[in-house]
Amino acid sequence: MARVAEDDERAFSELVRRFQGRVTNLITRVLNDRECSDDLAQEVFVRVFVHRRNYRRGSKFTTWLFTIAANLAKNEIRRRVRKRHWFSLDALQEIVNDSAIQLADPTEGQETVLQREQLQEAVGRAIATVPEKYRVALVLRDIEGFAYEEIGQMLRIPGGTVRSRINRARGMLKRKLQPLLRREGTS
Amino acid sequence: MNCGDARRLFGAYWDDEITLAERDWLESHFASCAACRGEYETFARTVELVGSLPRAEVRPGLDERALARARRATAAPDRLPVGTPRWIPVTATASLLAIAATMTLQWMGIAPVARLNPARTTPAVTQPVLVHSADAPATSASGTDAGTAAPETLAPVAGTVPDSLFDHSADVEFILDPVKLRKGRAHTVLRLNPDVQGEKAVITF
Numbered sequence: 037m038a039r040v041a042e043d044d045e046r047a048f049s050e051l052v053r054r055f056q057g058r059v060t061n062l063i064t065r066v067l068n069d070r071e072c073s074d075d076l077a078q079e080v081f082v083r084v085f086v087h088r089r090n091y092r093r094g095s096k097f098t099t100w101l102f103t104i105a106a107n108l109a110k111n112e113i114r115r116r117v118r119k120r121h122w123f124s125l126d127a128l129q130e131i132v133n134d135s136a137i138q139l140a141d142p143t144e145g146q147e148t149v150l151q152r153e154q155l156q157e158a159v160g161r162a163i164a165t166v167p168e169k170y171r172v173a174l175v176l177r178d179i180e181g182f183a184y185e186e187i188g189q190m191l192r193i194p195g196g197t198v199r200s201r202i203n204r205a206r207g208m209l210k211r212k213l214q215p216l217l218r219r220e221g222t223s
Numbered sequence: 224m225n226c227g228d229a230r231r232l233f234g235a236y237w238d239d240e241i242t243l244a245e246r247d248w249l250e251s252h253f254a255s256c257a258a259c260r261g262e263y264e265t266f267a268r269t270v271e272l273v274g275s276l277p278r279a280e281v282r283p284g285l286d287e288r289a290l291a292r293a294r295r296a297t298a299a300p301d302r303l304p305v306g307t308p309r310w311i312p313v314t315a316t317a318s319l320l321a322i323a324a325t326m327t328l329q330w331m332g333i334a335p336v337a338r339l340n341p342a343r344t345t346p347a348v349t350q351p352v353l354v355h356s357a358d359a360p361a362t363s364a365s366g367t368d369a370g371t372a373a374p375e376t377l378a379p380v381a382g383t384v385p386d387s388l389f390d391h392s393a394d395v396e397f398i399l400d401p402v403k404l405r406k407g408r409a410h411t412v413l414r415l416n417p418d419v420q421g422e423k424a425v426i427t428f
Contacts, residue, residue, distance in 0.1 A: 045290060052286035057278060064279035074282050078289045085293035159272045178273045203234040210269045217268050 037097050041088045052081050055098075058180060059105050065175045066109040068164035076112060080105045102182070103190040106172050113168045155216070162212040170205035177202050224248060229259045233266045 039047035059080050064073040083104050084091075091100055163171060176187045177198075184202075188195045229252045235241045236249055253260045 048293070049286040049290055052289050056281045056285050060281045060285075061279045065276065070279060073279060074285065077281070078285060078292060081285075081289035082293045082296050085289070086296050155272070156276055159276060163273065174273070178270055179276065181274075199234065206234060206266065206270060209273065210266050213269050213272065214265055217265050 037088075037091055038093060040085065041091060041093075043088075048081075048085055051084070055101060056081070059101065062102065062105050062175055062180055063109050063112075065160065065163060065179050066106075066172055067112060068160050072112065076108050077105075079108055083108075096186070098182075099186055099189050102176065102180070106176065106190055110168060110172060158216060159209075159213065162209055165212065166205050166208050170201050170208065173198055173201040174205035174209070178206075224252070226252075226256060226259050229253075229256070230262060233263055236263075237267060237270060 037051065040051055056077060060073050060077040063076045063080075064070055067073060067076075080101070084101060091097070163174070166174065173187055173191060176182045176190065177184070182190070184195050184198045187202075188198045191198065193201075229249055232241060232245060232249050236246070241249070253263065
């Protein structure tokens with residue numbers, strides 16, 4: 037990052053290649069939208085380059101990078117709520133119902149087990165129904181594996197708040213996935 | 224402690240952020256409470272599933288696209304901090320220059336153009352006083368009286384000088400001296416020809 041701050045474009049390309057997977061994954065999981073995640077990931081790195089001189093040496097680069105990524109993902113969720121009402125209460129309920137139908141489809145026999153891919157898709161959809169402030173913390177913790185303190189720095193909230201948000205998000209997910217997991221257990 | 228307390232510890236237990244005493248109590252509770260054990264298994268499976276989701280694929284060439292966009296953004300940043308509008312200093316400078324120019328002109332004694340505009344300053348002209356020579360017909364000395372004099376005396380004169388209201392055959396002189404404006408007041412300077420006999424006709428503006 038020090039080289040990027042000195043306008044080294046080759047170092048910037050290297051930095052993008054190194055972190056593009058994690059950044060894209062974070063955005064994909066928060067938005068549950070692969071099409072959009074590429075553009076947003078690009079935007080994250082553009083901001084890193086534009087604001088390269090604002091980066092304080094000595095602070096952890098991943099914290100700074102994922103702060104930008106989390107903020108952009110949150111902004112995108114809010115933009116969608118404002119513009120298309122994708123995540124309005126009605127739309128949210130629709131998605132929840134849809135997920136529940138998919139997870140506990142009574143027409144499926146007990147022998148029918150969701151394929152691994154379908155299961156992952158269902159989990160991804162369930163994550164997308166968790167409210168934004170819980171979802172971002174959950175993804176940062178349980179998918180990207182950041183420490184609570186680091187997440188607190190990224191989201192600018194105390195560590196205790198991070199813990200409670202993640203616990204609430206896990207609880208919500210557990211309730212959503214419970215029918216699926218029960219079936220998985222019996223099969 | 225009860226089942227509610229046990230379930231509140233699920234997250235900390237999973238993250239291994241629990242005290243040794245709490246761990247011992249929770250594990251002994253699981254041994255005796257099948258419901259809490261089942262809840263924890265569901266909880267743990269959920270977190271595992273979230274953590275085992277496949278990584279999103281990155282489209283090739285992201286670094287090049289990001290670099291190209293970063294170059295464009297650096298060349299013409301679309302989100303510059305909003306500074307003071309440039310028209311404010313320009314307008315302030317123009318106003319100061321205008322004030323300075325006005326003060327300088329006043330100091331030099333040059334009136335602004337707007338004050339010399341004749342269309343705006345309609346002169347309140349007092350009626351001139353006609354001065355008659357000795358061989359002129361004896362009428363009243365006042366100009367108003369001349370205007371109201373008997374038609375038979377003024378008609379031949381007016382016929383010879385149709386463009387004038389006054390009898391130029393008589394020794395009549397208007398004194399229209401340039402007006403000097405000083406400090407916004409009009410001052411007339413009278414320079415009477417000593418050969419002309421007459422009374423002063425002062426025209427003020």
